[in-house]
Amino acid sequence: MAEQHDRHIVTLKDVAAASGVSISTVSRVLDDRTPPSRSATAERVRRIADDLGYRRNMFASGLRRGATGTIGVLVPRLTDHVMALMFEAIERTARTRGAFAVVATCGDDPVEEKRATETLLDRNVDGLILATARLDDTLPASLRARGVPHALVLRTDGLSPSALGDDEAGGYFAARHLVDLGHRDVAVITGPWFTSSARDRLAGARRALAEGGIEIGEDRVISTGYGIESGHIAGRTLLAHESRPTAIFAANDNLAIGVVAAATAAGLTVGQDLSVVGYNDIPLAAMLPVPLTSVRTPFDQIAASALDLLGESAGTVTRALPTLIPRASTTAPKA
Incomplete structure (x- = not known):
């Protein structure tokens, strides 16, 4: 799956691919804890690493050098499928790197967010991963300063430093799908306006609709x-219009x-009377009576x-490209 970077981070995998050797060989050659090998292969690996601009990840190195090996993860809530999937992906990936991830929840309350952060830091975690960032959040600035x-x-x-999906592209894919099906009256339900994900997904949807002349x-x-x-309340509001939309893009699957649920209560059949697109593709999406x-x-x-x-230094952002998964909840509008 493609990934877009605001600044590409060169990894051991990149160096291994360019050198034609295994990742373990590159790791061994570039490990400064051992006397440097003078073999032709080692010299080539070091030269290619320099040419690519490889810089050793100090956090990963710290784990290998015997730090606590624990990563703190902060999420609003684990009852949210997306946050649970994100934590599981972090925990799974950390485990493959010899680390262990622990999680704390804080809701959407900045005070609770700070409290949970300090609780994790008190347990001597080696680093923090936050899935809670608000555009007006002061916590990341505090962590940078400290x-x-x-x-x-x-x-x-x-x-x-931020790792996220390309939400603008994802919003574009969702709305473009509806435009391509022939929908001209499309509504969008975004998440909280204090989140970058809500704003970016709406921006992408607006771009796709504008391209379709909508x-x-x-x-x-x-x-x-x-x-x-x-979603249920917003759906009821939109479907109560005398001229209701023929399609709704909802900025997450919840x-x-x-x-x-609102459409069903209104006597509408999703995939016939109304097209619906979600976001994140949680496992339940494919298992609904009308697959979403x-x-x-x-996430991985x-x-x-x-x-x-x-x-890493401030300003580094990676954006992983999402994929649209069409299912039965979207069809061409009725004539």
Whole structure:
């Protein structure tokens, strides 16, 4: 799956591919704890690493040197499928690197976020991964000022090292799919406006609709929470219009599930009377009575990037490209 980087981070895998040797060989050659090999292969690997601009990840090195080997992960809540999937991906990836991930939850409360962060730091974690960033959040700035290795996932404040999906591209894919099916009256339910993900997904959707010559009115855009109940309320509001939309793009799958419930309660059949697109492609999406079209987020890729970013300088952002997964919840509008 493709990945776009604002600044490409050269990894051991990159050096191995360019050198024609295994990753373990590159790791051994570039390990400064051992006397440097003078073999032709070692010299070539070091030269290629220099040419590519490889820089040893200090966090990963610290783990190998016997630090606590523990990574703190902060999420709003684990009842949110996306946050649970993100944590599992981080924990899984950390395990392959000889580390262990622990999680704390804080809701959407900045005070609780700070408290949970200090609790993790009190347990001597080697770094923090935050899935909680608000655009107005002061916590990342505090961590930068204190020199705490950290990375943001799924959201960004535009300053701290961040690993996320390309939300603008994902929003574009979702709305473009609806435009290509022939929909001209499309509504969008975004997440909280304090999140970069909500803003970027809406921006992508607007771009796709504009390309199709469709102007989306403000009455067709609702910003709300990311929960199922929020989607249900927003769905009821949109479907109560005398001239209801023929398609709704919901900026996460929970919102989409809420919309499906609202449509069903209104006597509409999703995939016939109304097309619905979700986002993140949680496992439940494919198992609904009408399988949900969704934009798949590459959680494992984001997790790997986040671990690579721990200890990196501010301003480094990686964006993994999502994929649209069409299913039965989207069809051409009725004539």
